[in-house]
Amino acid sequence: MQCPKCYGDMDKVSDDPVRVDRCSECHGLYFDQLDREILEAIGSETAIDSGDEELGAEYNEMVYVDCPKCDRMMDQRLTDDPVHIRFELCTSCHSTFLDAGELRQYMSAEYIEGFKALLPGE
Numbered sequence: 001m002q003c004p005k006c007y008g009d010m011d012k013v014s015d016d017p018v019r020v021d022r023c024s025e026c027h028g029l030y031f032d033q034l035d036r037e038i039l040e041a042i043g044s045e046t047a048i049d050s051g052d053e054e055l056g057a058e059y060n061e062m063v064y065v066d067c068p069k070c071d072r073m074m075d076q077r078l079t080d081d082p083v084h085i086r087f088e089l090c091t092s093c094h095s096t097f098l099d100a101g102e103l104r105q106y107m108s109a110e111y112i113e114g115f116k117a118l119l120p121g122e
C-alpha cells in the first residue's frame with residue numbers, strides 16, 4: 001500500500017485490534033478503521049507511533065488526501081476547542097490517517113476527549 005500523503009511504502013505494524021500500516025517515509029499511521037470502540041481497545045498502546053513529530057508536522061498542512069481503499073477524498077476532522085486536533089478520516093470506510101506523533105499526542109489526557117468526539121461511534 002502507498003501512503004496517501006507522501007506516496008511512500010507502508011508496512012503493517014499492527015493487526016490487533018485493527019490493522020495499522022506505517023509509512024516508511026513520513027512515518028504517518030494509516031488505520032484500516034478507527035472509531036471510539038477501537039480507540040478504547042488500543043488504549044495506551046501507542047508504541048506503533050514511533051515517528052518523529054517534527055517530521056509529522058511537515059504534513060499538517062496537507063489537507064487533500066485520498067482514501068487508499070475508496071479512492072475518494074478523506075474528510076478533515078478538526079477542532080480547536082480546547083486543544084488543536086486535526087486528522088483525516090474517510091467517512092465511507094472509517095479509515096484514518098494520523099501524522100507521525102499525533103497518536104501519542106491525541107491519546108494523552110489533555111487531548112483524548114476531543115479526539116474521541118471526532119471519531120465515529122456511539
Ligand SMILES: [Zn+2]
Pocket residue numbers: 003004005006007008023024025026027028
Ligand atoms: Zn507517508
Ligand SMILES: [Zn+2]
Pocket residue numbers: 067068069070071090091092093094095
Ligand atoms: Zn475509505
